[in-house]
Amino acid sequence: MAKRLLRDVLITHKNLTTSPLRINYKHRHLHTDDRIPKEVKIPVQWGHISAKLWGNEQEQPILALHGWQDNAGTWDTLAPLLYEKRPILAIDFPGHGYSSWYPPGMMYYPWEFVRLILFIKEYYKWDKISLLCHSMGAIAGLRFASLFPDEVAFYIAIDSLVSDDYDLHLVVDKYPKTLRNIQIAQTRLEDEPPSYTIEEMTKIWHMGTMKSVALESVKHLLKRGSKPSSRDPNKYYFSRDSRLKHTLFNPENKKFVEALVKRLSCPSLYVKGLDSPYASDEFSVEMREMIRKNNPKFDCHFVPGTHHVHLNDPEKIADLILPFYQKYNLI
Incomplete structure (x- = not known):
């Protein structure tokens, strides 16, 4: 059953029509049934950014990261x-989902995703951008909203605001191995990764997130995160860029992060999963409280759930987002 489900998804994806052209949200209908997300392609210099759009083109969408x-x-x-x-409009970051990978020899740098937000905003000629973000996307969203406070209508973050604070000695100790793994990954970009059955992939993804993504939720990520194996028709492989596993996350100066978060001034909603280990370190909590102190339009909520609470229990998050829209007259 699981194999057939994913096979149907993959076949459907092959038959989807995508538009590489710029979308005019005022004049052009992207699809006739708003309940079915539309696949969209945004051209970039190294290929394209893939996205899926829920809703019609009559108004500017929220960018989901x-x-x-x-x-x-x-x-x-x-x-x-x-x-x-x-x-x-939910995008796949470069190297993820259906989006193009970075060229050979390049690596993924989290601050580049901030620049990607700026690129998308300018590409669509949006006056202000609205952000719905999770984890890495939430960190990128806060960075953008803090750097460009007059260009963000609102910012919603799920389970992350700033990068977690890590022991610098452990970070430095890990760098030599990470750099060597990066070198190896660069030589394997054309190689097909190991393949698995759908049941195996589901368990691997579930365990790889420390069980944050519920088993029944993995299927939503596998749709865009797997491809059929060319070696075994009954198996699939994880299709994201393997270089992502070895990215160098550079710890940032705490004074720099503090100066950044003090600039967050737009209406902001932060939802923290109580069962998530992230954003629980002393510095992350300190920055959260600094935002609360400096931004009168900062709403903070704690809900039972894992790091992926928005995926596993979406009603909990929707019940907070909809009142947030109304409170600040965002719709």
Whole structure:
């Protein structure tokens, strides 16, 4: 059953029509049934950014940003609860989902995702951008909203705001191995990764997130995160860029992060999963409280759930986002 489900998804994806052209949200209908997300391609210098759009083109969508090694499928359960209020454009970051990988020899740098937000905003000629973000996407979203406070209508973050604070000695100790792994990964870009059955992939993804993504939720990420194996027709492989596993996350100066978060001034909603280990370190909590102190339009909520609470229990998040829209007259 699981094999047939994914096979149907992959076949459907092959038959989807995508538009590489710029979308005019005022004049052009992207699809006739708003309940079915539309595949969209945004051209970039190294290829394209893939995205899926819920809702119609009559109004500017919210830009939804996923977490590290996830993809736009992370919004598959929440977006249907929200798009009637505002359309949602969920992208795959470079190297993730259906988006193009960076060219050989290049590596993924988290601050580049901030520049990607700026690129998308300018590409669509949006006056202000609205952000719905999770994990890595939430960190990128806060960086953008803090750097360009007059260009963000609102910012919603799920389970992350700033990068977690790590022991610098452990970070430095890990760098030599990471750099060597990066070198190896660069030589294997054309190689097909190991393949698995759908049941095996589901368990691997579930365990790889420390059980944060519920077993029944993995299917939403597998739609865009797997491909059929050319070696075994009954197996599939994880299709994201393997270089993502070895990215160098550079710890940032705490004074720099503090100066950044003090600039967050737009209406902001932060939802923290109580069962998530992330954003719980002393520095992350300190920065959260600094935002609360400096931004009168900062709403903070704690809900039972894992790091992927928005995917596993979307109603909990929707019940906070919809009142947030109303409170600040965002719809």
